[in-house]
Amino acid sequence: MTNILLLMFSAIFIENFIFSKFYGCCPFLGVSEKPDTALGMGMAVTFVMTVSSAATYGVYQILAMFGLEYLKTIAFILVIAGLVQFIEMFLRRFIPALYSSLGIFLPLITTNCAVLGAALVNIQNGHTFLESIAFGFSAAIGFTMAIVIFAGVRVRLRGANPPKCFKGMPLALITAGLIAMAFLGFSGMSIG
Amino acid sequence: MEWTNIIFAVIVFAVLGGAIGALLAIASRVFAVPRNEKAEEITEVLPGANCGGCGYSGCAALAEAIATGKAKPNSCTVGGSEVAEKVAAIMGIEAEHTVRMRAQVMCSGTKDHSKQKYDYQGITDCQSAMQLGGGSRLCPNGCLGLGTCVSKCPFGAIEVRDGVAFVDYNKCQGCGVCVAACPKHIIKLIPFNAKHWVGCMSVEKGALTRTYCDVGCIGCRICEKNCEAGAIKIDGFLASIDYDKCTGCDVCISKCPRKIIWSGTTQARNPVIKL
Secondary structure (H helix, E strand, O other), X not given: OHHHHHHHHHHHHXXXXXXXXXXXXXXXXXXXXXXXXXXXXXXXXXXXHHHHHHHHHHHHHHHHHOOOHHHHHHHHHHHHHHHHHHHHHHHHHHOHHHHHHHOOHHHHHHHOHHHHHHHHHHHHOOOOHHHHHHHHHHXXXXXXXXXXXXXXXXXXXXXXXXXXXXXXHHHXXXXXXXXXXXXXXXXXXXXX | OOHHHHHHHHHHHHHXXXXXXXXXXXXXXXXXXXXXXXXXXXXHHOOOOOOOOOOOOOHHHHHHHHHOOOOOOOOOOOOHHHHHHHHHHHHOOOOXXXXXXXXXXXXXXXXXXXXXXXXXXXXXXXXHHHHOOOOOEOOOOOOOOOOHHHHHOOOOOEEEEOOEEEEOOOOOOOOOHHHHHOOOOOEEEEEOOOOEEEOOOOOOOHHHHHHHEOOOOOOOXXXXXXXXXXXXXXXXXXXXXXXXOOOOOOHHHHHOOOOOEEEOOOOOOOOOOOO
């Protein structure tokens, strides 16, 4: 149990997907204009990443049976894309409220590298089934935290008056770098 | 590498792909949501700007609301009567008459005409400026000129010139997003072909308005007396024009001592309306 809690803490803070591994930078920069939409994106990623961690664990076991581990990346992309489509249809039919709140974010993360990254890291670190789900969930929580923090900062940046050459994306990138450096503080902690 | 590896890889991926494909095909049947055909037709007709001026999140959401009877066919201000008629035809009901509107910033107090309380150097946003004693402008009903409406306008029709926001009528679609965004509430929707308007929102007494601004309405009633059509009324020291009655005779423009009754068709201050 402590093992899983440590794994989750480490996935959220120390090995934060965005600030230390640099996975999922595309939605991080693209969907962080407003805290509300950032939270929506984070929720969608959390949902998909948790489910896909479980699904890819199963798929990997099938691949391993046939000695096809080297094809895991392609298989994962296929499975995740199919899974997201399936979840989308399922939600639209049975939980329309959740569907409309996740909205366009669900199809957007079909090919999100953070989701694929979580699946691959699970394999790399030899996580068990439970650990895989815990890691996927907490890595996504870390992603959500990062994107919401960043969206909050960007709201303040919008009113700022920087030199013209820094306006918009350059300033956003610099800010993201500064937050990443702050998160570097966590990597000094050794856990386990 | 043995050739069986390749065969296995092909088979496993074919099965995997086939299984996912079949799952999705079944799911799309089982989880199919009954679509509202009328809503889709209406979505086609709507302008598709997703400006949110109607109060719904986008054109598709409005179409849904119209199809289910929650919104009127003429709810789209951007599309005007043309779209309203098409939507009404789809719904099989008579369209109510709609007038194309345009946004008008009811302030004439450019920088050299109006006085400032203090030098504002904060965030360039009217909402933020409002937190500091209602903005830097002395007149409580004057344009702050920090461009909250400019950033909100989905059609890029507003710009700030000399400290006052201006609407480019030829770009304005009359969605009313800026009207809701303006913290001073000095943007109004007026009929697109309204010839004249009063470029001031100051309801203070004339003497007070004079201290704020060189071009504020002082409620002198000269326009009211001179308007032959009886279209101008003074209400609380502020002239307002009844656009239905206005004949566009230009008398008020020449009589106004403060030069704040403007014409969309003759004067160069604003872009000319193409009627």
